[in-house]
Amino acid sequence: MDADTQTKTVNIILLGPPGAGKGTQARMLEEKFGLIQLSTGDLLRAAVASGTEAGKTAETVMKSGGLVSDEIVLAILKDRLAEDDVKSGVILDGFPRTVAQAEALDVLLEESGQIIDSAISLEVDDEAMVERISGRFTCGSCGEGYHDSFKTPAKEGVCDNCGEGSFKRRADDNAETVRARLVAYHEQTAPLITYYDNKRSLSRCDAMANIDEVASSLKTLVERVLS
Numbered sequence: 090m091d092a093d094t095q096t097k098t099v100n101i102i103l104l105g106p107p108g109a110g111k112g113t114q115a116r117m118l119e120e121k122f123g124l125i126q127l128s129t130g131d132l133l134r135a136a137v138a139s140g141t142e143a144g145k146t147a148e149t150v151m152k153s154g155g156l157v158s159d160e161i162v163l164a165i166l167k168d169r170l171a172e173d174d175v176k177s178g179v180i181l182d183g184f185p186r187t188v189a190q191a192e193a194l195d196v197l198l199e200e201s202g203q204i205i206d207s208a209i210s211l212e213v214d215d216e217a218m219v220e221r222i223s224g225r226f227t228c229g230s231c232g233e234g235y236h237d238s239f240k241t242p243a244k245e246g247v248c249d250n251c252g253e254g255s256f257k258r259r260a261d262d263n264a265e266t267v268r269a270r271l272v273a274y275h276e277q278t279a280p281l282i283t284y285y286d287n288k289r290s291l292s293r294c295d296a297m298a299n300i301d302e303v304a305s306s307l308k309t310l311v312e313r314v315l316s
C-alpha cells in the first residue's frame with residue numbers, strides 16, 4: 090500500500106470479456122489503493138481444488154466455458170463478503186456476470202448501506218483476446234501473471250515477483266474454451282454495460298493499450314471515485 094491508500098468505502102466492478110486484463114488490473118489497483126480484489130473465478134477454482142459439492146458442480150461448467158449457476162456463485166460471494174477484510178470495499182473481478190447477479194449484489198450491498206460506486210468496462214477486441222488468453226500463465230506461488238508474447242519473466246523459469254520457479258496455466262485457457270467463454274460474455278454479461286450505464290455508474294476504458302497505459306487510465310478513474 091502507499092500514500093493513495095483509500096479510507097472511504099468504495100466498491101468497484103471491472104467488467105470485460107475474458108482476457109481483457111481484469112485480474113491483472115485489479116491486482117494493480119489493490120496494491121495502489123489498498124482495495125481488496127475479489128474474483129469469483131478464483132473463489133470457484135478454490136472450491137474446485139478443495140473438492141466441495143459446489144466445486145464439483147462448478148468444475149464441469151468451467152471446463153465447458155459456460156457460466157456457473159447464480160445460486161452457487163452468489164453463495165460463495167456472500168460468504169466472502171461477510172469477512173472482515175472486505176468491509177471497506179472491494180474491486181470485483183469477474184462478478185457480476187449476469188443481470189440477476191447484479192441485482193442480487195445491489196440487494197446484498199444495500200443491507201450494509203453500500204452501493205456500487207463505479208463499474209468500469211474494459212473495452213477490447215474479441216480476436217485479440219484469444220491470443221492473449223492462450224499465452225498466459227501465472228506463478229504458482231504468488232499469482233503474478235505472465236504471457237508467452239507480452240510479458241515473460243526477466244530470468245527464464247523464475248518469477249520476477251517472488252523468485253519461485255513453478256508456473257501454471259488454467260485448464261480453461263485453451264482456444265476452444267476461450268471462444269465459448271466469449272460467447273457467454275456477449276450473451277449474458279455484456280448487458281451489464283447498459284445496466285450500469287442506466288444507473289449512471291459506468292465508465293469505459295480502452296483496454297487494448299499496454300498493461301501500464303491501462304493501469305494509468307484506471308488509476309485516474311479510481312481517483313475520481315475516491316475524491
Ligand code: AMP
Nearest residue numbers: 129130150151155156157162183184186
Ligand atoms: P474467470 O476467472 O473470471 O475467467 O472465471 C473462470 C470461470 O469461472 C468462468 O468461465 C465461469 O465458468 C466461472 N465463473 C467465474 N465467475 C463467475 C460468475 N460471476 N458467474 C458465473 N460463472 C462464473
